[in-house]
Amino acid sequence: MDYYIGLVGKKNRFVMVCCDAQAVHSVIRIKSDEDKIVPIDSHKVFCISGEAGDRVNFTEFVIANTKLYALRNESTLSTKAVANFTRGELATALRSSPYHCNLLLAGYDESTGPSLYWMDYLATLNKVNVGGTGYGSYFVLSLFDKLWRPDLTEAEALDLMLQGIDEVKRRLVVAPASFIIKVIDKDGTRVVKTVP
Amino acid sequence: MSRRYDSRTTIFSPEGRLYQVEYAMEAISNAGAAIGILATDGVVLIAEKKITSKLLDTNAVGVRREKMYKLDDHVACAVAGMTADANILINNCRLSAQRYYFAYQEPIPVEQLVRSVCDTKQAYTQFGGQRPFGVSILYAGWDEHHGFQLYQSDPSGNFGGWKAVAIGGSHQAAQNILKTEFKEGLSMAEAIPLIVKVLAKSMDTSLTSDKVELATVTRDAEAGKMDFKIYEAAELKPLLDVANAAKEADAAAC
Numbered sequence: 001m002d003y004y005i006g007l008v009g010k011k012n013r014f015v016m017v018c019c020d021a022q023a024v025h026s027v028i029r030i031k032s033d034e035d036k037i038v039p040i041d042s043h044k045v046f047c048i049s050g051e052a053g054d055r056v057n058f059t060e061f062v063i064a065n066t067k068l069y070a071l072r073n074e075s076t077l078s079t080k081a082v083a084n085f086t087r088g089e090l091a092t093a094l095r096s097s098p099y100h101c102n103l104l105l106a107g108y109d110e111s112t113g114p115s116l117y118w119m120d121y122l123a124t125l126n127k128v129n130v131g132g133t134g135y136g137s138y139f140v141l142s143l144f145d146k147l148w149r150p151d152l153t154e155a156e157a158l159d160l161m162l163q164g165i166d167e168v169k170r171r172l173v174v175a176p177a178s179f180i181i182k183v184i185d186k187d188g189t190r191v192v193k194t195v196p
Numbered sequence: 197m198s199r200r201y202d203s204r205t206t207i208f209s210p211e212g213r214l215y216q217v218e219y220a221m222e223a224i225s226n227a228g229a230a231i232g233i234l235a236t237d238g239v240v241l242i243a244e245k246k247i248t249s250k251l252l253d254t255n256a257v258g259v260r261r262e263k264m265y266k267l268d269d270h271v272a273c274a275v276a277g278m279t280a281d282a283n284i285l286i287n288n289c290r291l292s293a294q295r296y297y298f299a300y301q302e303p304i305p306v307e308q309l310v311r312s313v314c315d316t317k318q319a320y321t322q323f324g325g326q327r328p329f330g331v332s333i334l335y336a337g338w339d340e341h342h343g344f345q346l347y348q349s350d351p352s353g354n355f356g357g358w359k360a361v362a363i364g365g366s367h368q369a370a371q372n373i374l375k376t377e378f379k380e381g382l383s384m385a386e387a388i389p390l391i392v393k394v395l396a397k398s399m400d401t402s403l404t405s406d407k408v409e410l411a412t413v414t415r416d417a418e419a420g421k422m423d424f425k426i427y428e429a430a431e432l433k434p435l436l437d438v439a440n441a442a443k444e445a446d447a448a449a450c
Contacts, residue, residue, distance in 0.1 A: 073308060075341050081300035088299050111340070 002036065002049030003176055005132035005140050005164055006104045008116045011151040014185040015106045015114040018161045019047050020136070020176035021194070032178045033194075040066050042188045043108045044079055049133050050101030050121060058099040062086050079107030083117040083125060091123035098122075102133045108184045139171055140164040154183060158192055165195055205320070205327050216328055217321055220351035223330040224277040229364040230263060231395055232274065232334040233378065234346040235387040238414035239336035241274040242391045244365065244399065245407050261426075264411045268293040270303050270422045271337030272413050276364030277351075278330040285331055289313050306337035310347045310355050318353030328352070332363040336413045338422060344413070362398070370398035384412060389435060396439035397446075403436045405429040 006017040023031035038046050040063050048055040065085070070076050077085070083105050093099055098121060105117040118124075118131035130144045147160055161181050169175045179195040205216035230243040243263035262279065266272045267289045275282035292312045296304035313333070320328045328351040335347040348363060349355040360378045362370035373394050382390065392410070396403050410427040427435075 073305065075305070077300065078302065081302050084301040085299050 001135045001174065002102075003132070003134035003136035003168060003179075004036065004047040004049060004104055005130070005137055005144070005161070006047065006106050006116045006128075007130045007144060007148055007152070007157060007160065008114050008128075009152050009154065009157055010114070010129070012153055013108070013113045014154055014157070014183055015108065015116050016154070016157045016161060016181065016183045016192070017045065017047050017104060017106045017116075018164065018179055018181040020134075021178040021180050022176045025052070029177070035180055037180060037182050038063070039189060040082060040105075040107075041070070041076060043184060044082060045106050045182065045184060045189055047104040047106070048101055049103075051099075054099045055101040055103075058089075058101055059103070062089065078109050078112070079105065079115045079117070080109075080112075080127075082107070083119070083127075087119060087123050087125040090119065090121065094123055104131055104133070106184055108186060110186070114184065136164075136168040136172055136175070139167045143167055154185075154192075157183075162193075162195070204325065206322055206325055214321055214352070217352045220277075220328045220330045221332075224332050224351070224364060225367065227277045227364045228263065229362060229366055229370060229395065229398065230274040230276045230332075230334055231360075231362040231370055231374070231391055232336055232346045232348070232358070233360045233374075233382070233387045233391050234336075234344060234358065235382045235384045237344070238384040238387075238412055239338075239344050239346050240384060240387050240391050241272070241334060241336050241411045241413075242395050243274045243276070243409045244395065245409060248406050261409070263409045264426055266424050267309065267335075267337075268297075268303060269424075270339060270413075270415075271306050271309060271335060272411060272424045273336065274334045274409075274411070276332045276334075276367075281329040282331045282333070285313055285316070285329055285333065288316060303339065305339045305341055306335060306345045306347065307342070307357070309337075310335050310349060314349050314353045314355045316353075317349065317351060321352060334361065334363060336411075338413065338415050344415075362394070366398040370394055373397050384414060388412070389438065392435045392439040393442060396436075396443045402440045402443065405432040405436060408432060408436065410435070 003020040008015045019036040021034050022029055023034040036048055038059055046059045048059050100121050103119040108114050116128050118126045118128050130148050132141055165179050181193045183192050228244040228246040232241045245262045263274050265286050293304045317329055320326055332350045338344050346358050347355055348358055348361045360374040412425050414423045
């Protein structure tokens with residue numbers, strides 16, 4: 001089961017996301033270093049989970065449209081615009097052939113700072129400070145509810161993420177074995193840690 | 197000779213001209229003028245109304261505005277040419293702006309709105325066999341990418357960004373006056389009397405408030421709110437009086 005969790009460092013202007021790194025087919029782990037945090041552009045990423053074909057196809061579709069917009073108009077879309085565009089596409093497809101994927105969109109804009117959007121396959125869109133999906137997130141969301149503060153530093157946020165991973169490993173029967181954690185801030189996107 | 201190539205809109209003449217597009221531009225030159233000036237803190241548009249009659253019922257919604265229209269909260273336009281054609285394009289603009297907002301939850305950048313209308317106009321010069329739109333439009337707007345902007349589009353579908361531009365009747369005369377009178381860094385307080393003066397000078401008759409429409413696009417930066425203001429007759433009169441007096445003084449001096 002795909003796991004991802006994201007949190008916004010409001011005061012210190014960053015957003016941190018963590019995904020598990022398993023590619024799974026039925027009961028077989030095909031890959032343990034699958035990067036499910038895909039870049040949309042230099043300052044935005046999708047964390048994707050759900051139906052195997054749908055999630056890659058859909059996110060590639062959104063990424064291509066974002067790139068086309070940037071080329072046509074010589075300016076990039078804001079995180080909010082990409083989030084709403086994505087939601088619109090999910091909504092349009094919903095009543096004919098829905099995309100079965102849940103997404104977290106994390107981005108940084110010069111003017112508005114970091115932001116995190118939670119989307120599900122029913123075209124729900126919410127702007128959140130903490131968001132996640134998968135069985136693992138059930139434990140971690142309550143943990144973060146207690147521990148998240150708007151003025152977290154990057155180091156504190158990383159510690160929170162690692163505590164979350166520990167919780168998942170401890171309590172989930174089919175816990176993922178490996179994880180990847182990335183951060184987005186004014187300098188773009190970078191990997192801060194892979195577990196193990 | 198060129199008569200042979202008039203009837204089809206979508207073919208070139210042997211000299212490489214599109215006659216229908218040129219004829220459309222000719223139609224616009226006979227229509228009421230419209231002028232726009234870009235200032236540091238806003239955009240001002242002025243237009244000459246051609247339909248003036250005291251029998252006109254100005255309280256009826258349809259005829260209250262002849263030249264100036266709001267396309268979205270942050271962009272407005274002035275039209276010159278065939279009013280019925282203009283109505284179609286204005287409706288397209290408004291649709292385009294709202295579709296963008298529906299998709300992105302953000303207001304459409306002004307240039308993209310202009311481009312989408314111009315793509316429509318261009319289509320009528322290339323296929324379909326229908327005549328082009330006999331309208332030129334001045335777009336005045338604001339967006340967070342480029343601030344205040346002024347654009348002009350014509351029946352061919354070409355558009356450009358301008359600091360000051362005139363379309364419609366006597367536009368060449370008005371454009372020449374603008375070339376000498378326009379200065380960089382004008383504020384709205386300076387641009388408004390200037391635009392009235394330019395219209396007055398380029399027109400043969402003197403200005404009266406039932407013949408002129410004046411509108412401004414400004415923004416309250418603190419509140420983050422746009423303001424599209426169309427001047428009522430009472431506000432227009434002092435501006436027109438100043439311009440008319442200056443024009444008479446010039447004429448007397450000659």
